[in-house]
Each structure stands twice: as structure tokens, then as C-alpha cells.
Amino acid sequence: MTTPRIVSLVPSLTEAVAHSLPGALVGATDWCTHPASLDVERIGGTKNPKVERIVALAPDLVVANEEENREPDLDALRAAGLDVLVTEVRTLPQAVAELDRVLTACGLTTRPRWLDEAEAAWDAVPAPERRRTAVVPIWRRPWMVLGRDTFAGDLLSRLGYDHVHAGHPERYPRVPLDELRAAAPDVVVLPDEPYRFSAEDGPDAFPGLPCAPVSGRHLTWYGPSLAEAPAVLTTALRAALD
Template identity: 80%
Template sequence: MRVVSLVPSLTEAVAVSAPGVLVGVTDWCTHPAGLDAARIGGTKNPSTERILALAPDLVIANEEENRAPDLDALRAAGAEVLVTEIRTLPQALSELERVLAACGADPRPGWLEEAERAWAALPVPDRRGTAVVPVWRRPWMVLGRDTFAGDLLARLGVDHVHATHPERYPRVPLEELRAVAPDLVVLPDEPYRFTAEDGPDAFPGLPCALVSGRHLTWYGPSLAEAPGVLGAALAAALR
């Protein structure tokens, strides 16, 4: 089996569950460390020539992370492309199972069962809070409707205020974000790398939680530890 992955989180999931099948990955595929596979460009600008030269049996992609014209070009050239759609935790778990089965992972990986148990064991939050969740700066963009990250936060007791916005990642002026006066501002370190020096400065007087983007936005082995990691970061910011 020869697989090319166009999604960093799927790359990690396949690499640890079906070692040796990945022959190509994106430049943004950072996990697991030391991955031995050809680099085929970015998630938004992969080289179809490089991908096809690897003669993959399967290319795995995501409808949000990857562009339809690139996937159409691969299909037109004869490549089999499996496209995932992941906007909730249950979707993530079922799509991961589908991808891993297609890549020949057998038996079902233990980390997937650990992730299911970890999220199922979450207690009902004592109270719910509201949050603004920027994912980019210059211009400011935030989580909107139907996002995987938003679903994870909701399960942890944090409802982001733009969850009903018509767009999934709307651009919202900073003044409007401040005016909402949320209980919390959640600042992940990807896709924009928010840090203690770059992010909280824009929201004076509001608690800010700097969180791991890998635990908030990736669907893969990190899901098993995400409830604990994210929960601790959110609780610390709200103290």
C-alpha cells in the first residue's frame, strides 16, 4: 500500500497506525518526528506532479484543508482520492476509522479507543463560559459555524460567540471582538502562531488562554490527550 497524505493530522494518524505506508506528505506534516516520506508541497498548493510520480494507491485529503481543483486534477490523472469531512468530534472518530481502514491499519489502533474513552468520560461542566477564538491576525479571523475546534470547546464547557455566524471563519474587526466582552479569548498556536507576546496584547482586561493548536484542531492521536491539555489551559485562564 502506497499512501500520500495532504493533511498533517491524518499523516500522524496513518504513520502511527500503519507504519510504512506513507510515501508522500505535505511540508506542514510535523508529526510524528522523523517521518520518512517525500515532501509534496503545502496543503493548499501540493505538487500534483510530485504526488503522481510517487504512484500512490491512495491520496487522503480533507474538504476544508485542501482545494477542490487540486483533488480534481489528481482524480483526472487516475489517482484514487479519499476526502474526509470533519466538523464534529463524532465525525472525526468515524472518518479516522474510515481512513485507517482504507490504509490497511489492522487491528483498530489503541489510541483511537483511548480518544473515544477520554471524550466520553468528560463530566458535565459545572458552568459554561463564552469565548472569542481567533485563528488569524492581520486581518482578524475567528471560529464561526460548524467547526471541529468549536465542537471540542463546547464539549469542554466553552461556547464560542460566533458559532452561529453565516461563515465558518469570518473576518471580524478587532473592535467588534472586544465589544462582545466574552469570558475568555482562546488563542491557539496554529494556524496563526499566537504567543504570550502576540495576541493577548489585543485584548486588554480579558482572560486569554494560549492553547495547543494540535490539540484543538488536529484529529488524530492527539485527541486522546486533548481533553486534559485543553481543559487545563482553559481552567487556568479563567481562574
């Protein structure tokens, strides 16, 4: 059987395909950093992929995401005759279903063990003894936070953390810093992507509030990192609250 040629426009999907179908990826974005050993053609960013370069790679399939990639770029790829699979991920069960769909479309005939392990890890998360509130910035200058219907928000909720802006009409609203402080959450969650929050950002912007620097890959990626995400995130959150 001929190995399919896959281009991924999403870091999560790049990692998933690379682990499940070695040798299938022929192109990935500049932001696709896992696995570290990945050696493929780089085709630009998630928001500004080089369409002509992707077309020249003659992939059998391009995998994308409705949030991370822009519709005009995907339309241009389709117009060039390429098959484009677009995922939508807002919850953990949706992530698992979409990963199954992507990997099957890429030619995988058996479910990868890491995906079973990821489901098992999240199924094993105990019911929280108490629920806590969180503010989750994702950008600075201007300040932006998690809003409604986000994958990261769903993961945090499963760990017992209800983020303050879950009911906001926007998915990634801009909220003034003084308003974020006034919300007085139990913890401020500071991922290292898409904005690279550092350990100093918390005390600087949120004096007096517990701040938890966390791995953005474990909070926002849906791929092999899902298997270790419950333990990694729980450890970081508990450290901030101790």
C-alpha cells in the first residue's frame, strides 16, 4: 500500500499524524514543533500558509481546523484541486472523534494506542472535591481570555476549574485588565501559547492572585499530549494554590 502524502496546517494534527503514520507527512506549518524530530517541508504559518508551496507538494490530503486556519486559504487549496479535511474541536469528546476521523482519512486502519491512552487518562480524572474559578488569559496587549465553547475551557472544567468568562458571547473576548483582576478568581491560568506568558507575568499583572503557568500544548493541543495532560495540568494548578 502506498503511503499517503499529508500536509498538516495544525500543530495538534501534525503531532497526531506523525506519531500514528510515520512518513506520511510531507508538509507542516512553522508552528508545528512536535515531534521535535519532524523533518518535512515548512509551508508558512497557520494563518498565512504558502498555498503554492502546498500545491507543489501534491498531497493526497490537507488537514486543517476551522478555528486555526482561514477559509480563504482553504478555498484556494480546494480550487487547486486538493482534498481538504477541516476539523472542529470545542470539547474533549469532539477532539477524540475528530482525531479518529482525521487518522482514518489519512489511511490508518487501526486506532493508535496513544488515543486509547488519552481517553483512558481523562476518564480516570476523579470528580473534584470542590470547584474553583479561573481567569484564563491567552493574549496580552490587548488582554484576551478564554470565552465560550473552547476546547481548553472544557479541559479545565473536567479538572474542576470553571473559567469566569465561559458564558461570554465571544469565544476569545477582549477584557480590560482591571476587570480581570476584579473578577477575583481562585486562580489565573497562564498558558505559554499562543502568547508566551512567563512566570513574571502573573505577579506583575495579577498581584495578590494565585497564578498557574501551564503548558499551552497540554491545555490547547488535541493529540498525543492529551494522554499526559490531566496529570501535567493538575500538578501546575495545584502548585499555584498550595
